[in-house]
Amino acid sequence: xxxxxxxxxxxxxxxxxxxxxxxxxxxxxxxxxxxxxxxxxxxxxxxxxxxxxxxxxxxxxxxxxxxxxxxxxxxxxxxxxxxxxxxxxxxxxxxxxxxxxxxxxxxxxxxxxxxxxxxxxxxxxxxxxxxxxxxxxxxxxxxxxxxxxxxxxxxxxxxxxxxxxxxxxxxxxxxxxxxxxxxxxxxxxxxxxxxxxxxxxxxxxxxxxxxxxxxxxxxxxxxxxxxxxxxxxxxxxxxxxxxxxxxxxxxxxxxxxxxxxxxxxxxxxxxxxxxxxxxxxxxxxxxxxxxxxxxxxxxxxxxxxxxxxxxxxxxxxxxxxxxxxxxxxxxxxxxxxxxxxxxxxxxxxxxxxxxxxxxxxxxxxxxxxxxxx
Amino acid sequence: xxxxxxxxxxxxxxxxxxxxxxxxxxxxxxxxxxxxxxxxxxxxxxxxxxxxxxxxxxxxxxxxxxxxxxxxxxxxxxxxxxxxxxxxxxxxxxxx
Numbered sequence: 001x002x003x004x005x006x007x008x009x010x011x012x013x014x015x016x017x018x019x020x021x022x023x024x025x026x027x028x029x030x031x032x033x034x035x036x037x038x039x040x041x042x043x044x045x046x047x048x049x050x051x052x053x054x055x056x057x058x059x060x061x062x063x064x065x066x067x068x069x070x071x072x073x074x075x076x077x078x079x080x081x082x083x084x085x086x087x088x089x090x091x092x093x094x095x096x097x098x099x100x101x102x103x104x105x106x107x108x109x110x111x112x113x114x115x116x117x118x119x120x121x122x123x124x125x126x127x128x129x130x131x132x133x134x135x136x137x138x139x140x141x142x143x144x145x146x147x148x149x150x151x152x153x154x155x156x157x158x159x160x161x162x163x164x165x166x167x168x169x170x171x172x173x174x175x176x177x178x179x180x181x182x183x184x185x186x187x188x189x190x191x192x193x194x195x196x197x198x199x200x201x202x203x204x205x206x207x208x209x210x211x212x213x214x215x216x217x218x219x220x221x222x223x224x225x226x227x228x229x230x231x232x233x234x235x236x237x238x239x240x241x242x243x244x245x246x247x248x249x250x251x252x253x254x255x256x257x258x259x260x261x262x263x264x265x266x267x268x269x270x271x272x273x274x275x276x277x278x279x280x281x282x283x284x285x286x287x288x289x290x291x292x293x294x295x296x297x298x299x300x301x302x303x304x305x306x307x308x309x310x311x312x313x314x315x316x317x318x319x320x321x322x323x324x325x326x327x328x329x330x331x332x333x334x335x336x337x338x339x340x341x342x343x344x345x346x347x348x349x350x351x352x353x354x355x356x357x358x359x360x361x362x363x364x365x366x367x368x369x370x371x372x373x
Numbered sequence: 374x375x376x377x378x379x380x381x382x383x384x385x386x387x388x389x390x391x392x393x394x395x396x397x398x399x400x401x402x403x404x405x406x407x408x409x410x411x412x413x414x415x416x417x418x419x420x421x422x423x424x425x426x427x428x429x430x431x432x433x434x435x436x437x438x439x440x441x442x443x444x445x446x447x448x449x450x451x452x453x454x455x456x457x458x459x460x461x462x463x464x465x466x467x468x469x
Binding site: 008009011012054055056057059060062085087089111112114149150151153174177179180221222223225 | 375
Protein backbone atom coordinates (compact mmCIF):
# COMPACT_ATOMS: atom_id res chain seq x y z
CA UNK A 1 0.00 0.00 0.00
CA UNK A 2 2.82 2.33 0.89
CA UNK A 3 4.33 1.94 -2.57
CA UNK A 4 1.03 2.87 -4.18
CA UNK A 5 0.48 5.90 -1.99
CA UNK A 6 3.86 7.29 -3.00
CA UNK A 7 3.37 6.72 -6.71
CA UNK A 8 3.45 9.96 -8.67
CA UNK A 9 2.13 10.54 -12.15
CA UNK A 10 4.64 10.20 -14.97
CA UNK A 11 6.30 13.31 -16.37
CA UNK A 12 6.08 12.44 -20.03
CA UNK A 13 4.26 10.23 -22.47
CA UNK A 14 5.73 8.98 -25.71
CA UNK A 15 2.90 8.65 -28.22
CA UNK A 16 3.99 6.32 -31.00
CA UNK A 17 1.34 7.30 -33.51
CA UNK A 18 2.36 4.92 -36.25
CA UNK A 19 5.01 2.36 -37.03
CA UNK A 20 4.97 3.44 -40.68
CA UNK A 21 8.21 5.12 -41.75
CA UNK A 22 9.66 6.10 -45.13
CA UNK A 23 13.20 5.28 -43.98
CA UNK A 24 14.44 1.74 -43.48
CA UNK A 25 17.36 2.26 -41.11
CA UNK A 26 19.12 -0.95 -40.21
CA UNK A 27 19.33 0.21 -36.57
CA UNK A 28 15.59 0.73 -36.13
CA UNK A 29 14.74 -0.06 -32.51
CA UNK A 30 11.09 -0.74 -33.21
CA UNK A 31 10.04 -4.38 -32.94
CA UNK A 32 10.69 -6.78 -35.80
CA UNK A 33 6.91 -7.28 -36.12
CA UNK A 34 5.42 -3.85 -36.83
CA UNK A 35 1.85 -2.83 -36.10
CA UNK A 36 -0.07 -2.40 -39.36
CA UNK A 37 -1.93 0.77 -40.32
CA UNK A 38 -5.39 -0.82 -39.95
CA UNK A 39 -4.64 -1.58 -36.30
CA UNK A 40 -3.58 1.97 -35.38
CA UNK A 41 -5.62 3.84 -32.79
CA UNK A 42 -8.27 6.16 -34.17
CA UNK A 43 -8.12 9.92 -33.72
CA UNK A 44 -10.81 9.91 -31.05
CA UNK A 45 -8.86 7.38 -28.97
CA UNK A 46 -5.72 9.52 -29.07
CA UNK A 47 -7.68 12.66 -28.16
CA UNK A 48 -9.15 10.87 -25.15
CA UNK A 49 -5.70 9.61 -24.13
CA UNK A 50 -4.40 13.20 -24.32
CA UNK A 51 -7.21 14.27 -21.97
CA UNK A 52 -6.38 11.47 -19.57
CA UNK A 53 -2.69 12.37 -19.63
CA UNK A 54 -3.42 16.03 -18.85
CA UNK A 55 -5.81 15.05 -16.05
CA UNK A 56 -3.05 12.94 -14.48
CA UNK A 57 -0.68 15.91 -14.44
CA UNK A 58 1.63 14.62 -17.17
CA UNK A 59 3.76 17.51 -18.41
CA UNK A 60 5.01 16.56 -21.83
CA UNK A 61 3.87 14.62 -24.86
CA UNK A 62 6.31 13.42 -27.49
CA UNK A 63 4.69 12.55 -30.81
CA UNK A 64 6.82 9.83 -32.28
CA UNK A 65 6.70 6.62 -34.31
CA UNK A 66 7.80 5.24 -36.75
CA UNK A 67 7.07 8.50 -38.43
CA UNK A 68 4.37 10.57 -36.67
CA UNK A 69 3.81 12.82 -39.68
CA UNK A 70 2.52 9.75 -41.55
CA UNK A 71 -0.70 10.37 -39.57
CA UNK A 72 -2.94 12.92 -41.27
CA UNK A 73 -4.58 13.77 -37.95
CA UNK A 74 -1.35 14.89 -36.27
CA UNK A 75 -2.65 18.48 -36.38
CA UNK A 76 -5.72 17.57 -34.31
CA UNK A 77 -3.58 15.88 -31.70
CA UNK A 78 -1.08 18.71 -31.40
CA UNK A 79 -3.89 21.24 -31.13
CA UNK A 80 -5.66 19.25 -28.45
CA UNK A 81 -2.52 18.53 -26.44
CA UNK A 82 -1.62 22.21 -26.50
CA UNK A 83 -5.12 23.18 -25.34
CA UNK A 84 -4.72 20.75 -22.46
CA UNK A 85 -1.41 22.47 -21.63
CA UNK A 86 0.84 19.52 -22.42
CA UNK A 87 4.25 20.55 -23.72
CA UNK A 88 4.27 19.24 -27.29
CA UNK A 89 7.27 17.76 -29.02
CA UNK A 90 7.50 16.26 -32.51
CA UNK A 91 10.12 13.55 -32.98
CA UNK A 92 10.48 13.12 -36.70
CA UNK A 93 12.67 11.93 -39.56
CA UNK A 94 11.40 15.10 -41.31
CA UNK A 95 11.41 13.66 -44.83
CA UNK A 96 7.62 13.82 -45.24
CA UNK A 97 7.21 17.38 -43.93
CA UNK A 98 6.19 20.32 -46.04
CA UNK A 99 6.76 23.88 -44.88
CA UNK A 100 3.05 24.74 -44.84
CA UNK A 101 2.31 21.77 -42.62
CA UNK A 102 5.09 22.60 -40.19
CA UNK A 103 3.86 26.17 -39.99
CA UNK A 104 0.33 24.95 -39.35
CA UNK A 105 1.55 22.65 -36.59
CA UNK A 106 3.39 25.54 -35.02
CA UNK A 107 0.32 27.74 -35.13
CA UNK A 108 -1.70 24.97 -33.50
CA UNK A 109 0.71 24.85 -30.57
CA UNK A 110 3.70 22.69 -31.46
CA UNK A 111 6.53 23.74 -29.14
CA UNK A 112 9.58 21.75 -30.14
CA UNK A 113 10.91 19.65 -33.03
CA UNK A 114 13.49 16.90 -32.92
CA UNK A 115 14.97 15.69 -36.21
CA UNK A 116 17.08 12.57 -36.57
CA UNK A 117 20.19 12.62 -38.74
CA UNK A 118 22.06 9.57 -39.99
CA UNK A 119 25.35 11.36 -40.67
CA UNK A 120 26.72 14.80 -41.52
CA UNK A 121 27.83 13.51 -44.89
CA UNK A 122 24.99 13.16 -47.39
CA UNK A 123 26.05 10.02 -49.20
CA UNK A 124 26.68 7.98 -46.07
CA UNK A 125 23.56 9.38 -44.37
CA UNK A 126 21.32 8.33 -47.25
CA UNK A 127 22.98 4.92 -47.40
CA UNK A 128 22.31 4.33 -43.69
CA UNK A 129 18.67 5.46 -43.86
CA UNK A 130 18.19 3.83 -47.28
CA UNK A 131 16.35 6.94 -48.52
CA UNK A 132 17.40 8.96 -51.55
CA UNK A 133 17.96 12.67 -50.84
CA UNK A 134 16.79 12.17 -47.26
CA UNK A 135 19.71 14.09 -45.79
CA UNK A 136 19.12 17.11 -48.04
CA UNK A 137 15.43 17.13 -47.09
CA UNK A 138 16.26 16.96 -43.38
CA UNK A 139 18.59 19.96 -43.68
CA UNK A 140 15.84 21.88 -45.43
CA UNK A 141 13.24 21.07 -42.76
CA UNK A 142 15.69 21.90 -39.95
CA UNK A 143 16.09 25.36 -41.47
CA UNK A 144 12.32 25.84 -41.63
CA UNK A 145 12.04 24.85 -37.98
CA UNK A 146 14.38 27.66 -36.96
CA UNK A 147 12.90 30.16 -39.43
CA UNK A 148 9.54 29.54 -37.80
CA UNK A 149 11.09 30.24 -34.42
CA UNK A 150 10.71 26.71 -33.09
CA UNK A 151 13.46 25.24 -30.92
CA UNK A 152 15.33 22.40 -32.57
CA UNK A 153 17.02 19.29 -31.28
CA UNK A 154 19.22 17.27 -33.62
CA UNK A 155 19.27 13.58 -32.82
CA UNK A 156 22.48 12.17 -34.24
CA UNK A 157 22.45 8.40 -34.27
CA UNK A 158 26.08 7.33 -33.97
CA UNK A 159 27.89 4.02 -34.51
CA UNK A 160 31.06 2.59 -36.00
CA UNK A 161 30.11 3.67 -39.54
CA UNK A 162 29.75 7.39 -38.82
CA UNK A 163 31.57 8.15 -35.55
CA UNK A 164 34.49 9.47 -37.60
CA UNK A 165 32.18 12.36 -38.51
CA UNK A 166 31.19 13.31 -34.96
CA UNK A 167 32.97 16.68 -35.08
CA UNK A 168 31.18 17.47 -38.35
CA UNK A 169 27.87 16.45 -36.80
CA UNK A 170 28.42 18.90 -33.96
CA UNK A 171 29.33 21.61 -36.46
CA UNK A 172 26.24 20.79 -38.52
CA UNK A 173 23.99 21.13 -35.45
CA UNK A 174 25.60 24.44 -34.57
CA UNK A 175 25.30 25.75 -38.14
CA UNK A 176 21.62 24.75 -38.18
CA UNK A 177 21.22 26.89 -35.04
CA UNK A 178 19.95 23.89 -33.06
CA UNK A 179 19.45 24.34 -29.34
CA UNK A 180 20.32 20.79 -28.47
CA UNK A 181 22.23 17.89 -29.91
CA UNK A 182 21.64 14.35 -28.77
CA UNK A 183 24.57 12.15 -29.57
CA UNK A 184 22.68 8.88 -29.46
CA UNK A 185 24.71 5.72 -29.68
CA UNK A 186 22.73 2.95 -31.35
CA UNK A 187 20.83 0.76 -28.92
CA UNK A 188 20.43 -2.84 -29.89
CA UNK A 189 16.71 -3.41 -29.47
CA UNK A 190 14.14 -4.69 -31.94
CA UNK A 191 15.40 -4.71 -35.51
CA UNK A 192 18.77 -3.23 -34.51
CA UNK A 193 19.89 -6.48 -32.90
CA UNK A 194 20.09 -8.07 -36.38
CA UNK A 195 22.73 -5.48 -37.26
CA UNK A 196 24.73 -5.25 -34.07
CA UNK A 197 27.99 -6.28 -35.70
CA UNK A 198 27.57 -3.63 -38.41
CA UNK A 199 27.15 -0.86 -35.83
CA UNK A 200 29.17 -1.76 -32.75
CA UNK A 201 31.86 0.89 -32.33
CA UNK A 202 35.39 0.12 -31.20
CA UNK A 203 36.65 1.16 -27.78
CA UNK A 204 39.04 3.60 -29.47
CA UNK A 205 36.20 5.22 -31.39
CA UNK A 206 34.26 5.69 -28.18
CA UNK A 207 37.14 7.11 -26.21
CA UNK A 208 37.79 9.60 -28.98
CA UNK A 209 34.09 10.50 -29.19
CA UNK A 210 33.97 11.24 -25.47
CA UNK A 211 36.92 13.61 -25.81
CA UNK A 212 35.26 15.36 -28.74
CA UNK A 213 32.00 15.79 -26.81
CA UNK A 214 33.77 17.08 -23.70
CA UNK A 215 35.64 19.69 -25.72
CA UNK A 216 32.54 20.75 -27.68
CA UNK A 217 30.53 21.10 -24.47
CA UNK A 218 33.07 23.60 -23.18
CA UNK A 219 33.47 25.48 -26.46
CA UNK A 220 29.73 25.68 -27.11
CA UNK A 221 28.49 26.39 -23.60
CA UNK A 222 25.33 28.49 -23.79
CA UNK A 223 25.17 27.95 -27.57
CA UNK A 224 24.52 24.26 -28.11
CA UNK A 225 23.64 21.80 -25.35
CA UNK A 226 25.01 18.32 -26.02
CA UNK A 227 23.58 15.16 -24.51
CA UNK A 228 25.75 12.09 -24.66
CA UNK A 229 25.24 8.68 -23.14
CA UNK A 230 27.96 6.07 -23.18
CA UNK A 231 26.70 2.93 -24.92
CA UNK A 232 25.89 0.16 -22.49
CA UNK A 233 28.28 -2.36 -23.94
CA UNK A 234 31.20 -0.20 -22.88
CA UNK A 235 29.83 1.12 -19.61
CA UNK A 236 30.54 -0.20 -16.12
CA UNK A 237 27.35 0.99 -14.51
CA UNK A 238 23.90 0.56 -15.96
CA UNK A 239 21.97 3.68 -16.84
CA UNK A 240 18.77 4.58 -15.13
CA UNK A 241 16.61 3.37 -17.99
CA UNK A 242 13.62 5.72 -18.49
CA UNK A 243 14.50 7.25 -15.12
CA UNK A 244 13.49 3.94 -13.54
CA UNK A 245 10.85 1.45 -14.65
CA UNK A 246 7.36 2.90 -14.18
CA UNK A 247 8.63 5.99 -12.40
CA UNK A 248 8.53 8.91 -14.84
CA UNK A 249 7.52 7.74 -18.22
CA UNK A 250 5.05 5.78 -20.25
CA UNK A 251 4.93 4.78 -23.87
CA UNK A 252 1.84 4.11 -25.97
CA UNK A 253 2.35 2.02 -29.10
CA UNK A 254 0.37 2.60 -32.32
CA UNK A 255 -2.41 0.18 -31.34
CA UNK A 256 -2.76 1.55 -27.82
CA UNK A 257 -0.71 -0.81 -25.66
CA UNK A 258 0.84 1.03 -22.74
CA UNK A 259 4.47 0.13 -22.09
CA UNK A 260 7.04 1.23 -19.51
CA UNK A 261 9.54 1.84 -22.32
CA UNK A 262 9.45 1.63 -26.07
CA UNK A 263 11.41 -1.61 -26.26
CA UNK A 264 9.27 -3.47 -23.71
CA UNK A 265 7.35 -5.43 -26.37
CA UNK A 266 10.39 -7.69 -26.46
CA UNK A 267 9.40 -8.97 -23.01
CA UNK A 268 7.00 -11.65 -24.15
CA UNK A 269 5.89 -12.76 -20.68
CA UNK A 270 3.88 -9.56 -20.32
CA UNK A 271 0.35 -8.85 -21.37
CA UNK A 272 0.23 -5.08 -21.77
CA UNK A 273 -2.95 -3.19 -20.99
CA UNK A 274 -4.52 -1.12 -23.75
CA UNK A 275 -5.97 2.40 -23.64
CA UNK A 276 -9.08 1.08 -25.40
CA UNK A 277 -9.87 -1.09 -22.35
CA UNK A 278 -8.60 0.93 -19.40
CA UNK A 279 -7.84 4.53 -18.49
CA UNK A 280 -4.26 5.71 -18.57
CA UNK A 281 -4.20 6.36 -14.83
CA UNK A 282 -5.60 2.91 -14.06
CA UNK A 283 -2.89 1.37 -16.22
CA UNK A 284 -0.16 3.47 -14.63
CA UNK A 285 -1.17 2.36 -11.16
CA UNK A 286 -2.35 -1.19 -11.72
CA UNK A 287 -0.96 -2.68 -14.90
CA UNK A 288 1.08 -5.78 -14.12
CA UNK A 289 4.07 -4.94 -16.35
CA UNK A 290 4.45 -1.57 -14.62
CA UNK A 291 4.31 -3.00 -11.12
CA UNK A 292 6.53 -5.97 -11.87
CA UNK A 293 9.81 -3.99 -11.89
CA UNK A 294 8.74 -0.79 -10.19
CA UNK A 295 10.78 0.33 -7.19
CA UNK A 296 13.40 -1.93 -5.61
CA UNK A 297 11.49 -4.90 -4.13
CA UNK A 298 11.85 -7.03 -7.28
CA UNK A 299 15.62 -6.68 -7.44
CA UNK A 300 18.01 -9.63 -7.45
CA UNK A 301 21.17 -9.70 -5.39
CA UNK A 302 23.54 -7.77 -5.55
CA UNK A 303 21.19 -4.94 -6.71
CA UNK A 304 18.96 -5.22 -3.64
CA UNK A 305 21.67 -4.00 -1.27
CA UNK A 306 23.61 -1.84 -3.74
CA UNK A 307 23.83 1.82 -2.80
CA UNK A 308 23.09 2.75 -6.40
CA UNK A 309 19.74 0.94 -6.41
CA UNK A 310 17.78 4.19 -6.33
CA UNK A 311 20.13 5.80 -8.86
CA UNK A 312 19.99 3.29 -11.70
CA UNK A 313 16.85 1.43 -10.55
CA UNK A 314 18.34 -1.84 -11.79
CA UNK A 315 19.14 -0.61 -15.30
CA UNK A 316 17.39 -1.95 -18.36
CA UNK A 317 15.04 -4.95 -18.21
CA UNK A 318 14.83 -5.39 -21.99
CA UNK A 319 18.59 -5.63 -22.18
CA UNK A 320 18.79 -8.04 -19.26
CA UNK A 321 16.36 -10.29 -21.13
CA UNK A 322 18.04 -9.95 -24.52
CA UNK A 323 21.53 -10.68 -23.25
CA UNK A 324 20.98 -13.09 -20.35
CA UNK A 325 17.63 -14.69 -21.20
CA UNK A 326 16.28 -13.68 -17.77
CA UNK A 327 14.24 -10.48 -17.55
CA UNK A 328 14.81 -10.30 -13.79
CA UNK A 329 18.60 -10.69 -13.97
CA UNK A 330 21.18 -8.05 -13.09
CA UNK A 331 21.60 -5.74 -16.09
CA UNK A 332 24.78 -7.17 -17.69
CA UNK A 333 26.03 -3.62 -18.25
CA UNK A 334 26.80 -3.58 -14.56
CA UNK A 335 30.31 -4.62 -13.60
CA UNK A 336 28.79 -6.70 -10.79
CA UNK A 337 26.86 -8.86 -13.23
CA UNK A 338 28.51 -12.30 -13.61
CA UNK A 339 28.04 -11.90 -17.38
CA UNK A 340 29.57 -8.43 -17.70
CA UNK A 341 33.01 -9.57 -18.88
CA UNK A 342 31.61 -12.00 -21.42
CA UNK A 343 29.31 -9.42 -22.99
CA UNK A 344 31.96 -6.74 -23.03
CA UNK A 345 34.22 -9.28 -24.75
CA UNK A 346 31.67 -10.03 -27.46
CA UNK A 347 31.26 -6.32 -28.20
CA UNK A 348 34.99 -5.73 -28.57
CA UNK A 349 35.28 -8.81 -30.72
CA UNK A 350 32.45 -7.73 -33.04
CA UNK A 351 33.79 -4.23 -33.42
CA UNK A 352 37.20 -5.65 -34.36
CA UNK A 353 35.82 -7.59 -37.32
CA UNK A 354 35.00 -6.14 -40.70
CA UNK A 355 31.51 -4.63 -40.64
CA UNK A 356 28.96 -6.87 -42.37
CA UNK A 357 26.40 -5.50 -44.85
CA UNK A 358 23.31 -3.85 -43.38
CA UNK A 359 20.09 -5.77 -43.14
CA UNK A 360 17.76 -2.89 -43.92
CA UNK A 361 14.42 -2.54 -42.18
CA UNK A 362 12.36 -3.87 -45.09
CA UNK A 363 9.47 -6.37 -45.00
CA UNK A 364 11.41 -8.68 -47.33
CA UNK A 365 14.26 -8.81 -44.78
CA UNK A 366 12.10 -9.82 -41.84
CA UNK A 367 13.38 -13.35 -41.59
CA UNK A 368 16.96 -12.55 -42.60
CA UNK A 369 19.39 -13.20 -39.79
CA UNK A 370 22.94 -11.88 -39.50
CA UNK A 371 25.72 -14.00 -40.94
CA UNK A 372 27.99 -15.23 -38.15
CA UNK A 373 31.64 -14.64 -38.98
CA UNK B 374 26.23 33.70 -35.21
CA UNK B 375 24.83 32.72 -31.85
CA UNK B 376 26.87 33.67 -28.82
CA UNK B 377 26.68 32.68 -25.19
CA UNK B 378 24.54 35.12 -23.22
CA UNK B 379 26.53 36.37 -20.24
CA UNK B 380 24.25 37.90 -17.65
CA UNK B 381 25.14 41.13 -15.90
CA UNK B 382 23.25 42.99 -13.21
CA UNK B 383 21.74 45.34 -15.81
CA UNK B 384 20.49 42.47 -18.00
CA UNK B 385 16.69 42.30 -18.29
CA UNK B 386 15.91 38.57 -18.32
CA UNK B 387 12.87 36.96 -19.87
CA UNK B 388 11.70 33.38 -20.29
CA UNK B 389 11.64 32.59 -24.03
CA UNK B 390 8.44 31.58 -25.83
CA UNK B 391 9.36 27.94 -26.10
CA UNK B 392 9.88 27.58 -22.35
CA UNK B 393 6.87 27.58 -20.07
CA UNK B 394 6.97 28.58 -16.43
CA UNK B 395 3.67 27.71 -14.84
CA UNK B 396 1.82 26.26 -11.89
CA UNK B 397 0.50 22.77 -12.49
CA UNK B 398 -2.95 22.48 -10.93
CA UNK B 399 -2.92 18.69 -10.74
CA UNK B 400 0.46 18.38 -9.08
CA UNK B 401 0.23 21.67 -7.20
CA UNK B 402 3.76 22.71 -8.11
CA UNK B 403 5.63 25.30 -10.15
CA UNK B 404 7.48 23.89 -13.11
CA UNK B 405 9.72 25.14 -15.89
CA UNK B 406 8.90 23.18 -19.03
CA UNK B 407 11.46 23.12 -21.81
CA UNK B 408 12.18 20.73 -24.66
CA UNK B 409 12.44 17.29 -23.09
CA UNK B 410 13.11 18.83 -19.70
CA UNK B 411 11.08 19.68 -16.62
CA UNK B 412 12.72 21.65 -13.82
CA UNK B 413 11.24 22.26 -10.40
CA UNK B 414 12.36 25.60 -8.99
CA UNK B 415 12.55 25.92 -5.19
CA UNK B 416 10.45 28.68 -3.56
CA UNK B 417 13.17 31.34 -3.92
CA UNK B 418 13.89 30.44 -7.55
CA UNK B 419 10.13 30.50 -8.20
CA UNK B 420 9.98 34.02 -6.85
CA UNK B 421 12.89 35.11 -9.05
CA UNK B 422 11.42 33.47 -12.16
CA UNK B 423 8.09 35.21 -11.61
CA UNK B 424 9.99 38.46 -11.94
CA UNK B 425 11.74 37.45 -15.18
CA UNK B 426 9.02 39.11 -17.24
CA UNK B 427 11.19 41.22 -19.52
CA UNK B 428 10.43 44.40 -17.60
CA UNK B 429 13.06 44.66 -14.88
CA UNK B 430 16.78 44.05 -14.61
CA UNK B 431 18.51 41.49 -12.43
CA UNK B 432 19.66 44.40 -10.25
CA UNK B 433 16.05 45.47 -9.61
CA UNK B 434 14.92 41.89 -9.01
CA UNK B 435 17.71 41.67 -6.42
CA UNK B 436 16.70 44.92 -4.77
CA UNK B 437 13.10 43.75 -4.47
CA UNK B 438 14.16 40.52 -2.84
CA UNK B 439 16.72 42.24 -0.59
CA UNK B 440 13.97 44.44 0.79
CA UNK B 441 11.65 41.52 1.33
CA UNK B 442 14.21 39.29 3.01
CA UNK B 443 16.22 42.06 4.66
CA UNK B 444 19.45 40.78 3.11
CA UNK B 445 22.41 42.56 1.42
CA UNK B 446 21.61 43.49 -2.19
CA UNK B 447 25.07 42.62 -3.58
CA UNK B 448 24.91 39.09 -2.26
CA UNK B 449 21.38 38.53 -3.58
CA UNK B 450 22.20 39.94 -7.01
CA UNK B 451 25.27 37.71 -7.13
CA UNK B 452 23.25 34.62 -6.18
CA UNK B 453 20.43 35.19 -8.62
CA UNK B 454 22.82 36.04 -11.47
CA UNK B 455 24.50 32.70 -10.90
CA UNK B 456 21.20 30.84 -10.83
CA UNK B 457 19.88 32.59 -13.94
CA UNK B 458 23.16 32.11 -15.82
CA UNK B 459 22.77 28.40 -15.30
CA UNK B 460 19.29 28.58 -16.87
CA UNK B 461 20.51 30.81 -19.71
CA UNK B 462 23.25 28.28 -20.53
CA UNK B 463 20.56 25.64 -20.93
CA UNK B 464 18.58 27.94 -23.22
CA UNK B 465 15.77 28.45 -20.69
CA UNK B 466 16.28 32.19 -20.33
CA UNK B 467 17.11 35.04 -22.67
CA UNK B 468 17.77 38.74 -22.65
CA UNK B 469 14.94 41.12 -23.36
